[in-house]
Amino acid sequence: MTARDIFQTQFGHAPALCGYAPGRLEFIGNHVDYNGGLVIGAAIDRGVQTAVARRNDRRIRVFSPAYGTPVEVELDTLKSQTDASAWANYPLGVAWSLQKNGCVFPSGFDLAISGDLPAGAGLSSSAALELSTAIALRELFGFKIESAPLARICRQAENDFVGMPCGILDQGVSMFGAEGRLVLLDCRAETFTTVPVPASARFWIFNSGAKHALLDSLYAARRRECESTLAILQKSRPAAKLLAEFSSLDIENHRAQLTADQYNRALHVTREIERVRQTVAALEKGDLPAVGKLLVASHQSSRELFANSCPELDFLVDHLIKLPGVYGARLTGGGFGGAVMALTTPDFTAEAAEPATAAYTAKFGHAPVVFAARTGPGARVL
Numbered sequence: 001m002t003a004r005d006i007f008q009t010q011f012g013h014a015p016a017l018c019g020y021a022p023g024r025l026e027f028i029g030n031h032v033d034y035n036g037g038l039v040i041g042a043a044i045d046r047g048v049q050t051a052v053a054r055r056n057d058r059r060i061r062v063f064s065p066a067y068g069t070p071v072e073v074e075l076d077t078l079k080s081q082t083d084a085s086a087w088a089n090y091p092l093g094v095a096w097s098l099q100k101n102g103c104v105f106p107s108g109f110d111l112a113i114s115g116d117l118p119a120g121a122g123l124s125s126s127a128a129l130e131l132s133t134a135i136a137l138r139e140l141f142g143f144k145i146e147s148a149p150l151a152r153i154c155r156q157a158e159n160d161f162v163g164m165p166c167g168i169l170d171q172g173v174s175m176f177g178a179e180g181r182l183v184l185l186d187c188r189a190e191t192f193t194t195v196p197v198p199a200s201a202r203f204w205i206f207n208s209g210a211k212h213a214l215l216d217s218l219y220a221a222r223r224r225e226c227e228s229t230l231a232i233l234q235k236s237r238p239a240a241k242l243l244a245e246f247s248s249l250d251i252e253n254h255r256a257q258l259t260a261d262q263y264n265r266a267l268h269v270t271r272e273i274e275r276v277r278q279t280v281a282a283l284e285k286g287d288l289p290a291v292g293k294l295l296v297a298s299h300q301s302s303r304e305l306f307a308n309s310c311p312e313l314d315f316l317v318d319h320l321i322k323l324p325g326v327y328g329a330r331l332t333g334g335g336f337g338g339a340v341m342a343l344t345t346p347d348f349t350a351e352a353a354e355p356a357t358a359a360y361t362a363k364f365g366h367a368p369v370v371f372a373a374r375t376g377p378g379a380r381v382l
């Protein structure tokens with residue numbers, strides 16, 4: 001069902017309009033966004049729709065069939081929800097963050113959600129829901145906000161209302177994605193550009209189904225490790241504000257002052273940024289085999305230095321890269337479970353992946369969910 005149909009059925013009248021935002025692949029640049037580095041992502045051809053209409057009072061009702069009963073709150077006293085209503089923090093957080101950034105809501109609103117993005121697969125269904133909500137509310141109430149600040153408002157919702165200390169990757173890619181292009185984010189300058197991807201490139205997702213129970217706290221722990229490393233490096237360069245301002249050579253030069261974990265995390269970040277630069281150059285030349293090698297090197301670094309992979313993801317990558325037609329594969333997103341992304345030739349198929357998926361099923365007792373993703377347009381009003 002479309003979000004419009006869900007809205008009509010749930011609220012008994014037609015919505016005013018519908019927003020849409022895509023999910024994203026993290027193509028390369030793992031855990032570098034909040035360190036101020038370069039990341040490449042792709043908006044995919046799956047996403048989240050939100051149908052909205054104004055109300056005559058100052059209430060908000062949000063409804064998603066995936067979660068059952070609607071969540072109903074007051075616009076002027078928005079607070080994070082808990083337990084069975086916690087899912088609603090993504091759209092509610094956007095309304096909260098818009099207000100924090102000076103948007104005055106003339107009334108409350110109703111909002112209904114639909115989508116074809118699997119949750120928990122590392123494709124950022126949460127950012128897609130935030131962006132889709134933000135796009136719909138901007139249009140509904142005529143807020144004058146450009147797209148880059150709107151993406152930042154969504155990140156603020158996730159950081160401060162949902163409580164997940166993510167970087168700008170997911171929101172930036174979902175906002176600025178384009179068909180046939182990858183989004184290049186410079187997270188230090190917070191600029192978003194796109195680079196073309198050769199038409200023959202194909203993207204495959206292998207959702208491992210694994211999810212670490214401590215996912216959010218492990219992500220936050222990695223962030224803190226990066227911050228504590230930065231604090232040590234800053235002693236020799238106080239003007240530096242971000243890990244990305246240091247080179248791999250700087251990290252080597254400070255090795256004696258860092259713990260083994262700090263050294264590994266920082267080296268992952270600086271080398272990963274170098275790989276992103278090399279990926280841009282290889283994409284410009286249309287050299288997909290070279291891009292594939294960089295993807296594999298990125299995974300290796302996440303596995304060994306950043307320690308955010310897991311046996312399921314490693315198994316998938318190890319088996320996929322042996323298959324004909326696969327240029328490279330790596331974990332995509334925060335890690336500790338979630339999905340692997342593979343870059344392939346156009347003739348690659350789900351059947352061609354079977355040696356890897358069957359071996360995975362035999363080892364882990366469940367099959368990975370496999371699908372092809374195409375690049376697609378960024379967030380927009382439908």
Ligand code: GLA
Pocket residue numbers: 026029030031032033034124166167168169170333334335
């Ligand atoms: C998650 C976060 C992003 C980014 C990636 C890792 O997807 O939401 O901001 O940090 O992990 O690169």
